[in-house]
Amino acid sequence: MRRQIRLPATLRFDRPYRRHPPGPLRCVAVGGDRRQNPNGLSKMHHQHEIVQFLSASPHRLRLLEHLRENPCSPSDITGALDLSRRSVQRNLSALADQNWVTKTDGSYQLTTSGALVALQYTTFLEVLKTIERCEPFLAHLPDSEHVPDLRWLTNAELVVVDSSRPYAPMMAYTSHLYECSTEAIQGTVPVLSRFHANVHTELLDRGVETELVLPRAAAERAVDLEAALHSLGCDLYIHDGTIEVGVTLTDHRGFVGAYDDHGRLRACVHGTNPELRDWAARLYERYRDRSCPLAGDLTGEHVP
Known part of the structure; x- marks a missing residue:
């Protein structure tokens, strides 16, 4: 829905x-x-x-x-x-x-x-045009706190799902990460899929410092992927609530992914606008600050 x-x-x-009292x-x-x-x-x-x-x-x-x-x-x-x-x-x-x-x-x-x-x-008029263009992305954001300033999306790249390309947002996202040159990556991962694991495994092999925040439910459903990333040196944080927006930060680019109720990535926007990236960084930090680092034994116990 x-x-x-x-x-x-x-x-x-x-x-x-400003809302005025009724009278x-x-x-x-x-x-x-x-x-x-x-x-x-x-x-x-x-x-x-x-x-x-x-x-x-x-x-x-x-x-x-x-x-x-x-x-x-x-x-x-x-x-x-x-x-x-x-x-x-x-x-x-x-x-x-x-x-x-x-x-x-x-x-x-x-x-x-x-x-x-x-x-x-x-x-x-430019904002209205951006709303119309980004409607498939905005429609799957949970609330206004997860909506960036629409002016920052004017020149952002938008990739959406369609009938002929059901995985277009995920493929665009992973393609950019494979090709990017960055020293560090931070991100929230609402659903930990094989796509995420593969791209972050390669980046970790290159020496890219990686920090990811996962909802507990996603971590428990993908223990093997979680363990593989953790063994390669990925700093993992577990969030007890839901994570409804995927955020990824490279050195110079910000990604924001919108998911549907079934955990499927429906649209992704990304760009190098510093204000968009700063907003995404603040959103990421809010999730991370409410999460706990994963314990080293991967037994399901987490440390604050």
């Missing part, structure tokens, strides 16, 4: 949403007209109108983005954006009505508000 997640604060690109609707007189005025409703309605205004014409955002670079005259804009002069003049007038552009000596330039709207609305 697919789980629903709450998206992180990334999408609230202007300010955090009765208030009415205020405006020019003889009585209108409902619940807390924040009128402002929210205005924000929706802003989005509708920008989406009403694809040229408006293009004009804002173009004017972010330099002030321009309508004729300059017409040539640069390949638009009719009438369209440019009409949309510039509409932007001026919003106080997002001003005209000085025949050239238009952005106001401070206009520059902020252009930047934040562009970011908003």
